[in-house]
Ligand code: GDP
């Protein structure tokens with residue numbers, strides 16, 4: 404996939420300005436690349452569509468080629484889809500003993516992951532964990548978990564030959580309660596493919612154990628199959644999260660994307676090897692970087708954006724020093740306040756201005772008021788924003804009406820803008836190249 408995309412974007416970066424059509428054709432190739440990486444067709448299609456929407460409206464950062472910009476947008480969107488809601492790596496294991504059901508195909512890494520996760524819960528969270536193997540199909544499966552348990556210092560349910568999975572699950576529950584365990588993990592039997600008999604078995608186990616978490620363990624290298632598996636397990640059993648194993652291989656992890664998009668279930672952990680500590684919290688940034696394989700370009704665009712922001716701040720500061728603080732500036736400040744849920748970034752950085760910011764805050768500058776003030780500014784024409792002094796009675800009425808506010812509200816806003824302009828000027832004189840400049844850095 405990376406090679407593929409690399410080619411696409413190389414070509415793009417060599418073109419000068421990128422038209423809408425260019426973006427579209429580039430993304431067509433991205434779609435093909437995603438499909439080649441085993442992302443399912445509807446997922447690839449939707450993903451490209453959402454990126455196209457964002458890319459078309461977005462401005463290209465100065466000193467960045469349009470192609471590079473597209474890489475960054477693709478990358479950010481990938482992270483968004485991969486992340487979803489909730490904290491990666493978190494498990495609902497509050498009510499002791501909390502059952503965790505491990506499900507998945509044979510060879511996907513269930514038993515290994517059960518032990519890895521048990522070790523993590525013990526070491527990191529100080530939990531007392533009991534593991535039980537319900538795999539009555541494969542003769543050595545129970546011993547496999549027992550050996551791993553001994554290795555990591557986690558208890559396993561004693562093996563009783565001839566029991567069926569439901570009986571073992573019940574026994575695990577009893578043992579976990581009596582033994583004062585925080586968590587008990589049920590490692591189910593594998594299956595080679597979705598198989599009705601085994602599915603019914605897992606269902607029965609689910610019903611007697613009522614798991615707090617049902618984790619699907621899938622081989623991250625199996626692409627589309629993994630997604631198909633996830634869909635099936637989710638429909639039949641209901642999963643609460645996914646563990647992607649074998650992410651230490653050379654696969655691009657494209658399955659992660661379809662998995663997220665199709666099941667909507669969070670990817671909680673990734674397996675990165677056969678060793679017992681090779682389990683990590685899922686990090687969307689890392690996996691996105693891997694699917695795309697273009698970290699250099701992403702870093703370059705991020706750097707360019709930072710530089711540009713610094714330049715903009717500098718320019719703004721120069722204008723403030725000359726007492727130029729118009730409605731556009733005020734709008735910028737108000738929007739910053741909204742974003743930060745508090746004082747404007749610019750204000751906060753300036754000595755002395757913090758006091759004024761506090762006054763604004765005390766005057767009830769909550770979100771509602773901020774929104775109203777921004778609405779007022781939005782009702783102004785370009786000329787009015789740049790030169791608020793041209794606002795006479797008729798213009799004021801029009802603006803107030805346009806934003807559903809009173810003229811008195813507008814007057815308050817104008818007063819605030821004048822005070823700010825005044826203060827900026829004073830501070831500019833006070834600290835010519837000194838305090839103010841430093842504060843803005
Ligand atoms: P199960 O049938 O689902 O219980 O699968 P197992 O836990 O027995 O794992 C099958 C094989 O995959 C074993 O050899 C494991 O060591 C290996 N394995 C599991 N997880 C990983 C992983 O994250 N990376 C690598 N490289 N191997 C893994």
Ligand code: MG
Pocket residue numbers: 513514515538544591593
């Ligand atoms: Mg197993």
